[in-house]
Amino acid sequence: MTASPRSSSSLGNSFIARVGLMAALALIFSYVEAIIPYSASLPGIKLGIANVVTVIALYKFGVKDAIAVSIIRIVIAGLLFNGLFGMIYSLAGAALSLAGMIALKRTGLFSVTGVSMAAGVLHNMGQLIIASALIEDLRIFFYFPMLMFSGIVAGILVGIASTIIIKSIK
Amino acid sequence: MKQYIRKADVILLIVLVAIELAATAVLGLQRGSGDSPAKVVIKSGGSVYATYPLGEDRTVVVPAPKQISVDGPSPDPNAEASAQYDYYNVVIISEGAVCVSEATCKNKVCMRHSSISHPGESIVCLPNRLVVSIEAEEGGGYDSITS
Numbered sequence: 001m002t003a004s005p006r007s008s009s010s011l012g013n014s015f016i017a018r019v020g021l022m023a024a025l026a027l028i029f030s031y032v033e034a035i036i037p038y039s040a041s042l043p044g045i046k047l048g049i050a051n052v053v054t055v056i057a058l059y060k061f062g063v064k065d066a067i068a069v070s071i072i073r074i075v076i077a078g079l080l081f082n083g084l085f086g087m088i089y090s091l092a093g094a095a096l097s098l099a100g101m102i103a104l105k106r107t108g109l110f111s112v113t114g115v116s117m118a119a120g121v122l123h124n125m126g127q128l129i130i131a132s133a134l135i136e137d138l139r140i141f142f143y144f145p146m147l148m149f150s151g152i153v154a155g156i157l158v159g160i161a162s163t164i165i166i167k168s169i170k
Numbered sequence: 171m172k173q174y175i176r177k178a179d180v181i182l183l184i185v186l187v188a189i190e191l192a193a194t195a196v197l198g199l200q201r202g203s204g205d206s207p208a209k210v211v212i213k214s215g216g217s218v219y220a221t222y223p224l225g226e227d228r229t230v231v232v233p234a235p236k237q238i239s240v241d242g243p244s245p246d247p248n249a250e251a252s253a254q255y256d257y258y259n260v261v262i263i264s265e266g267a268v269c270v271s272e273a274t275c276k277n278k279v280c281m282r283h284s285s286i287s288h289p290g291e292s293i294v295c296l297p298n299r300l301v302v303s304i305e306a307e308e309g310g311g312y313d314s315i316t317s
Contacts, residue, residue, distance in 0.1 A: 111179050114179030117183065139301060144197070160174060
């Protein structure tokens with residue numbers, strides 16, 4: 001994304017500047033997330049504060065911004081702190097959760113909190129699917145309820161934070 | 171943006187929690203009894219590497235199937251010729267409990283995992299594609315169901 005061609009007619013300058021700014025902010029959240037000491041006996045259970053930026057990008061600027069911000073954030077965070085495996089898991093989780101968020105937002109029935117909650121669960125499911133494919137053992141689905149619970153809680157917290165921010169940046 | 175929570179959100183939450191509880195119940199039923207003789211199954215890269223009885227103490231070095239880490243040193247092409255592996259895990263079976271004592275991966279999640287001793291439990295090392303699990307000795311059907 002840094003080496004964007006000069007003849008980028010489809011990518012407006014304001015889009016590039018906005019996405020760059022949001023990706024940088026999300027990256028800081030990813031860094032904060034990486035230095036929080038989570039319990040080692042419960043791998044995969046995280047707060048996902050960087051997703052606040054994704055949710056806000058989706059609600060304030062639309063689908064394209066949200067997708068661009070999450071891909072840039074995950075790839076750079078993967079290179080910097082999370083490693084290649086972390087990147088693959090995050091990309092799978094983000095793909096599933098973005099698809100779910102876009103779909104649920106379109107229905108117009110759910111609040112930001114509800115959409116974010118579903119995204120939290122889907123994010124963890126995406127990671128679990130990739131993990132089971134890599135390890136070729138469905139036994140890892142024993143971890144499903146725990147991941148689902150953490151996804152619900154993290155998603156609600158992210159959703160509430162996003163709602164407050166979306167309100168105040170009108 | 172007037173409300174934090176809408177009716178549909180609550181319904182979604184209830185549905186998600188219901189799925190979670192159902193999954194917990196199903197997975198709980200699949201766990202066998204802790205009293206039955208159990209075996210330790212070590213899988214590496216999807217295929218069974220070795221199976222040992224849980225009752226016998228031993229230490230096993232499990233090489234990673236494919237040397238695919240980007241963090242460590244690049245693997246030796248003649249790795250099969252040498253006894254040393256670039257990537258491996260050490261699994262210890264001791265007094266009816268299993269733990270991973272050594273791992274070449276970066277995050278060491280498998281090492282910090284508490285030791286396992288009941289059928290259905292497992293320790294996983296994703297970077298080395300290792301699954302150590304305990305299974306009930308008799309295959310097919312439930313021998314007993316504990317709550």
